[in-house]
Amino acid sequence: MTYRILILLTFLCFIPVQAQENLEEIVKTKVNEVIKNLDWAGIDKYNKQNELQISKSSPDAVFMGDSITEGWSVFLPEFFSNNNYINRGISGQTTSQMLIRFRQDVINLKPKSVVILAGINDIARNNKFYSLEIIAENIFSMVELAKINGIVPIICSVLPADEFSWNPDISPADSVIKLNTLLKAYANNNQVIYLNYFDEMDNNNGGLRVELTSDGVHVTEKGYELMSVLAKQSVSTAFK
Secondary structure (H helix, E strand, O other): OHHHHHHHHHHHHHOOHHHHHHHHHHHHHHHHHHHHHOOOOOOOOOHHHHHHHHOOOOOOEEEEEOHHHHOHHHHOHHHHHOOOEEEEEOOOOOHHHHHHHHHHHOHHHOOOEEEEOOOHHHHOOOOOOOOHHHHHHHHHHHHHHHHHOOOEEEEEOOOOOOOOOOOOOOOOHHHHHHHHHHHHHHHHHOOOEEEOHHHHHEOOOOOEOHHHEOOOOOEOHHHHHHHHHHHHHHHHHHHO
16 A cells, blocks of 8 residues: 555656646545554554453463564474463564553463563664663563563563664664663663573674574574573573
């Protein structure tokens, strides 16, 4: 739909004024229709699965995140099915989007714990960038919502990243380290489990080790195998 609108806008430049006015009205209507029906936060993505899950026993953990979390079920689906874990990752999402859908995709499922891996798409400026502090605060808000609802929160470090293939003008390594510093300090000050993927996956230059990534951000099967070990340890700690 968005591409069609762009084509229509381009076409406006090459038609008579009267026809332009009529077509502008059509384009305006189409744009409003797209905006009205846009599921910006991705609340609808897992709607059916959530309805089914609510009738079942509580999962031991919900994994909330972006494409790195979503891809986990592609490479290692048994990690979730064998451990009573639920994957609620959505590719491309920022912390603002995750915060909006946190009730539907986490709280309503009544899990024992939630593993929150978020922030890299904020740094990549997939949506409007505010500040590292606001990115961290979005994650803190998810943590506090979990606590209020009797769910043990686990804050993940953002994975190392030194490049974005889709936004090469950004050099993310320093921002990732600064965001992780904020997350770790909050976790320590509030008795929250901090799952440190960064130190185990860093290539010593702020990027992912070459065998763990396909593009500098997304994770290979070997990367998920490592993350699975670390995540399971943290979930076990949450139960203690």
